[in-house]
Amino acid sequence: MVSLAGIVLAAGLSTRMGRPKLLLELGNKSVIYRVVKAAAASQLDELVIVTGRHHDPLLQSLGELSRHPKLQTAYNETPEAGMASSIVAGMKSIMPRKRDGVMIILGDQAKLTKDVIDHLLAVFSESPSAIVAPTVDGRRTTPVIFPRRFFPAFLSLSGDRGGRSILETNPGAVVRVELGNIYDDMDIDTLQDWEKMIACPTHD
DSSP states (O other), X not given: OOOEEEEEEEXXXXXXXXXXXXXXXXXXXXXXXXXXXXXXXXXXXXXXXXXXXXXXXXXXXXGXXXXXXXXXXXXXXXXXXOHHHHXXXXXXXXXXXXXXXXXXXXXXXXXXXXXXXXXXXXXXXXXXXXXXXXXXXXXXXXXXXEEGGGHHHHHTOOTTOTTHHHXXXXXXXXXXXXXXXXXXXXXXXXXXXXHHHHTSOOOO
């Protein structure tokens, strides 16, 4: 049985939105609450949420989830350095526990579900040395699972590309999983994105 950790990236500065986007409410729950709830309910063995300057209000918005036994936090002191700085902070937190892989989860994909996460985990369990990358109508999206052999590469990342550089330099290692209409992978960068998201029904 493989053992996986999830890293939820929640330290972004929301510069394009102009306010902390992960604290916006969708159906009376914050965006970050919805993402963490899905990940905590999944078969991930461990969950690290990487926070930054909005650490306290983010944890407050999680309510009872902030005490979930799977959940721990890692603090990114330099979120302005880009997404890679948050991934490095999360990786340093999980590496001592010898996980077989890690799922990188964006904190603003509010419609991510437990079922999507578990489907990707099932694929990884069959190919535990592969990178498992979901697609929607052929377009690569997130969250992505990376096996342990790529952990050192994450520690040398910089800038705002996240794990994309690892995907692009190791195309033969990637297993693509088409999710089609079972996954709404919309994320939030702008006010227009947010208006589009809240216009679509969300079910608890």
